[in-house]
Amino acid sequence: MTELKRVLGFKTILFLSITSIMGTGLFFGAALGASYSGNASILAWIIISLIAIYISTFFGELVAMFPKAGGVYEFSKQAYTRFISFLMGWLAWLVGNLTTAVLIVAAINYLIPDPSQIFIKIIISIALIILLNIIVYFGIEASSFVIVVLTIISMGILMSIIFPGIFLMDLTNLTPFFALGAFPILITIFFIVESFFGWESITYLSEETKNPEKIIPKALVYGTVIVGILATLIAIVSLGIIPWRFLSNSPAPLSFVFERIYGGFGTILNYGVFIALIGSAAGGIITMPRLILALARDKLFIPQLADIHPKFKTPYKAILFQTIISLIVFGMAFGKYITLLSLLLPLGLIMYILTILTVPILRYKYPEIKRTFKVPFANIGSILVALFLASLIVIWLLQEPNAFQLLSLGLSFVAIGIPIYLLLEIYYNPDAIVKVNDALAYFTLLTEKIILPKKVRKEILMLLGDIKNKIILEFGCSVGTLTLDLAEKVKPYGKIYATDLSKKDLIITKNRMKKRGHEHVIIIHDEHQVNRVHPNVPHVDAIVSIGMMGYLQDVKKVLKEMRELLPYGGKIVFVDYADFFKVIPNVAWLSKDETIEKIFRDSGFSVYVTRKKGLFWNYVYVYGIKFQQDIPYV
Template sequence: MPELKKVLNYPTILLITINSIMGTGIFFLPAVGARHAGPASLISWAIMALISVYIAMCFGELTSMFPKAGGVYEFCKHAYGRFASFIIGWATLMAGNITIAMLVVGAIQYLLPFHAPLVKIPLSLFFILVFNYIAYKGMKTSAVMLVAFAFITLATIFGLMAPGIFQSQAGNFMPFFVFPMSAIFVAVFFIAETFFGWETATFLAEETKDGEKVMPRALIISTIIIGIIALGFVATSLGSINWQVFGKASAPLVDLGRLYYGNIGETIFTLMVYLAIIGSVAGWIVSAPRLILAMARDRLFLSQLAKIHPTYNTPHHAIVFQAILSSIIVFAGAGSYETLLLLLVPVVLLMYAAVVFSVVILRIRKPEIKRYYRVPFGKIGPIIIVLVNLALIAYWVIDTPGASRLLNLGISFILLGIPLYFLLEMYYSPRAVRKTNNSVAYLALFFEDFIMPKHVRRRAVDLLGDVKGKTILEFGCSVGTLTMHLAEKVGKQGKIYATDISEKDITIAERRLLRKGHKHVKVMHDPNHMYRIHPKIPKLHAVVSVGNLGYVRHMGEVLKGLNKRLAKGAKICFVDYDKFFDFIPNIEWLSDDKKIKKIFRDHGFNVEVFRKQGFAWKYIFIYGVKFRNV
């Protein structure tokens, strides 16, 4: 089976991490910080740099324990369990796509400061498609692209820092405190996004050589480098331009380029800043599919998205999904950079709080796991960081008009993941299927002619041939929709065994059959229905099943159980659903006729497959005979 390849070394992952973390913040947020705290925003940058280095250390310990593609999702899975890790993974995915929209808006704001959506949106989509294509073609190609963008970003910053050292004037820092002291902490909230991005780098841990040792070093060193660069850049910027002028600038680096290099500098740095910001988009586009891949592996996303390309060794289905999602978000988010920033920051601060706190949880619950790096003060420091993050959000809400509305909007994006989680659990988890089927049993009865129309029932039974007087197993009888029809066909000389995972469905089916006088039908509840054939099922003449294959966890065991009970030449018919609303697939193997035939053939059944369009899905008919014992 194809898998991700370890192709990234320390220098490469260090540069990719710098590119991922630095992002757009360094190009916009020095001006935003100055607007909120004046020259004292330098203190805000120093505070945020120190906090960030410690957060990077926490990420370092976690990555040394779990150098997997899921990154933050993987850490939280071990610390908090399935539900919480899904919500954190979902929040990260939402934050990442908001980041893509924000980066694109920010880049275009530099390149095309005028309002021209008919030009801006197609240009943005072009870059997104190009980057996704490169990501599709392999990690080595992607790494070259990301390293190139890292050099562009660093060249842009140093190109503006160097002349700033000589043109800074002490008078621009006077007075230093022009706002209340609380403004320094509010400014920390606004500039925090400059240091966001550790999670993006952790998604690449599985493709990094000696990831458990290399990733912690790359995360910590890159954060220290960014902290030093950010402090130097903000100091030279505020020293060169009065903080009030700088704070009002919509494209502050372009203003610096014009100040230092004249009109030609303005043009050059406009292009360089655009490329640097677009490079950050590339970073997320390359890494985010690894998060989707990890969640899909654990059946917390469509399992088809866990596929690895056999030639390029990339999560190609996840990349295509990410390309579509990114394009939609760009359309929806082609608005204000600062609005997107304010939507993003509280979501990410909450996510980081959960991730950092997992260090404490894992120190207590799983001390035996080898840690190639241990963060200092690992049981106290993370708690302080969590409190700081929550305090920053609280300061922002109290100090900024309209902040609570944006916070509620950000939280609502996270909460959208809750119904999605339960839908996915219902889709893949036998326990969830059982609970759900029990809850909606009467709805299934009411809509039975819609879910399983009479023509589908007739076709399924007809494919078994003449069943009169025979012993039949209905594997998954639900509320007895097909059972009633089958009971008539078999007649009182025959025998039907009908099994199901749902107690409520069984009760309804049993009641209906008794009312019709079908005493030759034995209905049996099986809590392990998705793993086996009930042990009390005797020898059979034929088997029929509708709508159960997608939930079966051990198809091989089920088919072995059937093979054991059927004679050679005995007929089987399975009907299932695929392409719900022409988009949502069933489990992976049911989407491929060749795989279906192979699975059945490996267990002694020769089958044919045909598909028929239904109202909101396609029916899959799998029918054939047993040709050998296994």
């Protein structure tokens, strides 16, 4: 199996950390902070910088323990339940997509301030998203080189403001310091905390980093310190050069400051800020497919997205998928910076709270695991930081109009993940199959004409041919929909062995057979049916199975066991559901007819594969015979 390639060293990871953490707050935050707390916003920058540095140590300890591509999803998987870890992965994916959208919207507004140039803005943004994803597709080395260059440009822009700006400050602009009071500082922190969002992004590159247990924790802390210093100095210089009342009304505050320092050349900065923000967006574009890869590997996302390109060693299918999603999110978010920010911030804070709390949980659960990096005062510190971040959300809800509506909208996006999780579990997780089948047994009975229409049943019986007086194995009988037809067809001396993994399904089937007087139907419960044919099943003349192929964990093993039960020329008819709800893709081996034919042929069957369209899904028919030697057709 092709794996990701470990090529990233400390310097590259440090640059990636800086650009991933560096949010729009560094470029818009001085004005945004001034609008809420005036000059006192400087305190907000200092406070959040110190807290951010401490938070980075939590991510450092976690990635040192579990250097996997899943990042926050992997940490949650170890600390919480499978369901909560999925929601964390889903939440991290939402936050990542919103962050990228915020950065691109902010970048394009800096490049083209004119609000009437909508078409040009959209075209440039789409071209940039596609270009960055193409670079990511062709390898982590090319991607990281681009990031390093963009990070150097970003830092150069900020330095070009900070160093000359210090000597041009008018300290009288900083008085009165608490013009709007002290309490608004907390609201300011809420809106500027996004400047440090991104710790999780760098953890997604763990499987492409040399010695990630040591390199990534160090890079995260150093990167956060650098961003914190730059952000605080930018705020001080901006407020020292331009009075806060004027700065707070500026849509492009750094351009305003740059013009004061360099005169008419100030507009040049717009291009620089545009490049810097695109660099930050590129950090998310590089790392997000790695999160998708981790979810897909655990079958909590489309499994095909876990494929690694054999040449470029990148999760190329996840990259293509993420490109499409990025374009969709950008299209929905275009021109809505403040709304996007208000959606992003509470969701990001919730994600960070849950991630920080995994540290004390994992210290309790796995005290024996080696930690090359440890958080100081982790137990009390995690609680205090979590409470502080939670208080920011509460204050925002109490102070900001429409905050509850925005939070509800954000949480509704998270809630969309719940039915997706259930569908994926039903489709891919054998442990969940039994629970769901038991829970939905009577629903299946009520909807059996939709799930297995009469037309499909007729086609199955036609493919089986004359089964009068034959012994038939129905592998996965569900609630007995097809069993009733088979029971009639094998009379007067035939038998049906109906097996299933759901007890409730079999209770229904048994009652239906008893009611019809079908004593020649033998019901067998097999909780391990995804891995075998029940040992109590004797030799049979034919085998029929509906909806079981996708659940089999070892297809060839089960098929070979079936082959042992059949005579030469014995028929098999398998029907499965494909393109489930026209959204969820098939189990990988059911995606191609050639793969299905080869698996059956290798197991001793000559089969024909065909696909037919249904209302909510399509049907895959696999039918043929047991052969003694390879038969070209059936």
